[in-house]
Amino acid sequence: MNKIVIENLSLQYSDGTESLRDISMSIRTNAITVLFGPAGGGKSTLLRCLNRLNDLTEVKAVGGQILLDGENILDPGTDTIALRRKVGMVFARPVVLPMSIRQNLTYGLELAGEKRKSRLDEAVERSLKLAAIWEEVKDRLDDPAIALSGGQQQRICLARVLALQPEVILLDEPTSGLDPISTGKVETALQELKKEYTVILVPHSVQQAGRTADYAAFFLQGELVEYNDGKSLFTTPKDKRTEDYITGRFG
């Protein structure tokens, strides 16, 4: 089933650089879709279109449409606040908010109007478990989140997104600053998550793309070069450029 359908999406930043050129692709539910390619290819820009975070940067022109469950989210009338609750995002650098671990998790829910303590506690535990960090922090939920290690912070950020029970999870190089062990933990968590959510991941290496992808899309300079299921794309790429990149000839 297609969760998101992107049709002829183009985007230009105010300084004139073109970041996305005529992208069309469908993203499936309950799968990990990987967007990969060299830096500046438009992967992050595309992610930021999916939760309209680009609204807040200097974007000159956006063309085409993005249908989430059949609704065009690029429509000016879209409720971006509701959209961002539905489409959660984890950033490259873990950004824990300057609060305790528990508050970091309940913050989004409180913004959404949830006040019942039992519900909040339940969400804290559930999402920390899903993000594979419950065992490490359960005894110090009221400590400041900043005191955690980078890998733990990143999983807190993931848990924070999960607490909102989104439908789509966007991850922008979530493991770029992490050691191999933490990376492994995050990747394992993602495999669990795809059972319930639609996961879209910008990996920080081709290897990670290969490890995690159910579907993979290769981006080069704002263009979608190739999009296929992960296995075919990584074993028998159709486009020469994809092959060159995967085999490490450039990038």
Next chain:
Amino acid sequence: MEKTLNWREFIITRAIKASGYSAIVFVALIFFFLLREGLPALVEVPLSTLFSVRWYPIESYFGILPLITGSIIVTIGAALIAVPFGIGTAVFISEIAPRWLREIIKPLVELLGGLPSVVLGFLGILVLSPFLRRFLDLPTGLTAFTGSLLLGGIAVPTVVSIAEDALDAVPRSYREGAWALGATRWQTIWRVTLPAARSGVLTGIMLGIGRAIGETMAVMMVTGNAPVLALTPGSLFSPARTMTATIAAEMGEVANASVHYHVLFFIGMVLFIISLIVNIAASSVVFRSKKRAERVLS
């Protein structure tokens, strides 16, 4: 060769150390001077007179309470105006205004901060106080409230400038983190950006209030200078006289080492102690409420 380098190192470190310590020495010397000139007042004037409500030095009434309350009420009024306006403006400049507007407003606000207070005093006398007298139907426009408005205006640029710098220094990723969680712009400002910039914002408020307490000229020109005890909020709308204005107005005409002279220094001492307390209180708030996590961050 090695020797000369060591010497240079030695001299430079000593010079830096000396300039650092000199700050402490100067404060100590100033305080000592104030004590030497001000403490005799305690001997020459009975305490009951000193802390009475009548200030009329010519007839030897040296009650400083009206001056203290005058300063306090004017300063509180000024803070009530400067803090919300200052933080509001800072938030607007750093979070809401588009880039081009921000590049116009920020320098303008800083220019406002550099205006000599006498010039603002003119505005106070010629524009603000007649307006207030008519608008609020007061017997005179020269009131504590006029002073508060003017002082608030003087303190706003200080608050804005420092608070805006602090807000601007909050990493963009914080805001994006909150937005991505579905926070509205206002929720992001109130729950994430402002708390993250808290110590800078509090410093701005502190310096702004400090400027308001110490301001002399503008206050002397617009508050009416009547040494009346101000205890109720209503006295905000009658004339008042501050400690600074009293010292500035009377110091020129007292005989050296007279009782009046010593009392004026005593007022200076009180002022010094009050601003010391404000500073200590403010910085203890800044440091205590800062959790370990945020110290690591900042």
